[in-house]
Amino acid sequence: MSGADLWSLAPLIVPALAGTLVMLLGGFNANRRLHHGLAVGALAAALLCVGMAYGTAPRTVTPLLIIDSYALFFLTLIYAATGLLAMFARPYLAVREKDTDAFYALLLFAATGMGVLACSNHFAALFLGLEILTVSLYTLIGYLREDSRSLEAAAKYLVLAALSSSFLLFGIALVYAATGTLLLNPAFRAIADLAPQFGQQAEAAWALAGGIFLFVGFAFKLALVPFHMWSPDVYQGAPAPVTALIATGSKGAVLAVLLRAVGPVGLGEIGGAAGITVLAVLTMFGGNLLALLQDDLKRLLAYSSVAHLGYVMVALLAGGVAGAQAMTFYVLAYVLTTLGAFGVVTILSSESPCEADSLAAYRGIGWRRPWLAATLAVMILSLAGIPPTAGFLAKVAVLGAAIEAGRLGLAIAMALASGVAIYFYLRVIVVMYMQEEEDATEASSLPSSFANAVALLVLVALVIAIGLHPTPWFEAVRVAVATILPA
């Protein structure tokens, strides 16, 4: 490995080193502000390194990792999201009087793990990145040790994530046995070549079984129906900033590697399109129908993100360059929107040690806390796919890709599923604006922390800017996707 390789890897090395530093510092110094500053600073530095790495991209560093503009696009998204939620986490942890060293160290490690996923070119890197991410998440989810729900969520996540990792690992072993390669693209291409010979060649059976195991592993991580059972409990029990991380960065990173692995080959080629179509439809309707029943905002958002992953699967099924672009654009919009929504949840949970997750906690905040409520309303409208927000254009892009690929049935299913979703998204707005509050507490219009107010403002501005003027964002997505899927 040369010095230039190390420079290219800087976006991954910086957060890893900073995480270690915060962990070491924690032994001597319990200054929350310092840990927080280090974490946010490290992520900002990592973003800077991402910017510099554009100069040397694309560059394959060892067979494991590839730093191309596709990876850098997702690294930007992941680090920006992690940095913002590190900012949201500060008052949240302060009000709970928790030690912060381990939290920020784990957050940085999780960021590293997600970064490795986004850059991985090889099953080993994929598995490594995934484990760095999930091991950090086990601890982060259970970070509120006194809260039984937090512990329950951590235990649940531990069991299911370990199970899904073993699926993934077994799938990798089978694929390796069948194809003899661990490089992502060649392996999936080999599966695609072998799949039609099912029944004639033993390798074909292994390859298919391996592919199915791999997909089940991914489906667990992405919480596709029927592998979604863990997601509402974990979303509800985890501390709000960690929930935000699970919903945004970790999903984004897994989708990044999934698209890189499968996109150039096409799901249809691998022979799983029919099964995955059923899964996507189940996920869209399942997520949205179950969300109808929720009285807890975090659970509601959990089911809503289940459904959104279903929409992402529609884009993946559409395939081709248009499908990949639509999928990437959707992930961009979804991450920004979900981050904004959980940002508001985190800020409201930072005002008292109890979590602001039940919908009743939001009653009447439209008039009591106009700015926060307006932010949440914009995010909800974006999740519902109503103009002029990023979520709307993302939905149009996915529907368009599906129709262009001739999957009209899938597009109609998606349209109907998002029609179902309107009801529960509107419920949140009803609670905020249309129900009288029971006890009017003192009015304070802005979030407690100035930095967080700015962070939320930036997210709102981005969500609306993408909705009104998407061209630069489409262009960024086009450039990113072109490196894995030349037109």
Next chain:
Amino acid sequence: MSPQILTALIAVPLTGGGLAVILGRRSDDAARWVSLLAALLTVALAATLWFGFQETLPAAQGPVLEQRISWIPRYGIEFHLALDGLNLLFVILTACLGTVAVLISWREVTRAVGAHYLCIMATVAGIMGVFLAYDLFLFYFFWELMLVPMYFLIGVWGHERRIAAAIKFMIFTMVSGLLLLVAILTLYYAHGAATGNYTMDYTRLLGTQIGLSTARWIFLGFVAAFAVKLPLFPLHTWLPDAHTEAPTAGSILLAGLLLKTGGYGLIRFAVPLFPDAAASLATPLAVLGVIGIIYGAILAYSQRDLKRMVAYSSVSHMGFVMLAVAVWQITALQGAVMQMLAHGVATGAMFAIAGMIQERLHTRDFSELGGLWSKVPKLSAFALLFVLASVGLPGFGNFVGEFLILLGSFPVTPMLVAGGVLGIVLGTIAMLALMQRTFYGPSRNAAVIADLSPREVLALGILAVAAVVLGLLPQPFLRAAEPSLAGIISQSIPFNPADPEVGLDVLRTAAENTADFSLQPPSDPTGAEIAPASRVPVAESAVGLTGTNPGVTTESSPGSAHAIPASARAGNEETGS
């Protein structure tokens, strides 16, 4: 004239609403005045357009003013606004009713005044956009955009069961809107695959050649959205709830403007883009329209709530628009435009009156109303005027609209016209019952109430003048809309009736995939479930589309239609005299 004026029609109300929120933090009156100012400025802009294009409108089949800016080039989407005689009329209606809505809610709303005016003005801006958009994506953008402020208007400032009504309204309109989006995208890709030109431009998408079975599906996607708004029986169930629970300004905007976007969408987009499909589905749509006319009138009669009654009468009146669209013949379409304008004015006024009564007596229930004439004579006189306008008394725009629709439809489908006439009679009974129950008879309420304030007289006066002008002097409006309608009709000739299955590969696959999802193939509209008697008009209306309508004088045949048929002219002059 500068084309930026079209953007200004959208931007001015939006800016006014934004300012209302900002100033409203200081004082409620500032929010009111700034909204009124913005609304009046919008009226002034609309009036400038009306007088500025008096000369050019009758000659131009296409747009007289266009503005296009590249917006999302990746999808060939432009910010494309255009003005022709058809949408100019709706722009004027929107500007006027926006002003009335601002005036009406002056004293009614006391909570979060700034936000209330933002919602009104944003709805007005969205509706303006819907009427002006010439790009299908932009149209859809505004179509969805106008719903959000309306949802807040109903849900926040509405009456007792406002939340349920707001959610119902939103779900009906959003779900049908999503089908519209899928339909637009399907059309977009079909056109792009056939021509290599991926565009959302309305004028370029006209004449896209699509196989009949596919076109029928896409057409139904458009119709789903427009029929919910119109509303077409049996998709009307959101309407009584939404109209009843909305605050007065919300009811006015809903009844006066939002319903019109449905009719406008059918005339502008649904039929011209898919003439074959429209022709093949004309009979079921016409029958549903006439069912709506009769059903709405019957249900209106049996309501106990003043606003609900007016709401159901809207269902009845808008059924005529559906009938006219299904017949697709210039006299009927001119009637439809007149009907929409006149209904917007008269029903807007009826909701305003209902709101004033509610504000004074805190009830809309007929069992607590009655005998109001002696207490509030001015209000009652206005009510009588608008009730008479609603029932289609000669001298009001509604008469012109209904008459032209029936006249144009009669040669094509006499049976359905008979049904429509029956509906008019039933509707008259309902509206007279409304008058009787509210304003005549014994008073059931001892409260002493004030008559109209000058502001209220102004608001209702604007509408009264509009209703009478539409009735006595309809010719300028008919003349403005005529060339546009003729142009639309001439573009809507089926491209190849002999060989309807000129399919496109992309859509073939699309259709096959649809079948995979076990959606039933489109049931044949002329199939066995429709009685033979009603099948005759199908053929005839299809023929009407091809330009050899047997029942009307030849000069009105759509292909060469540049003038109102003589019979319609006569009708107008009779009205005018």
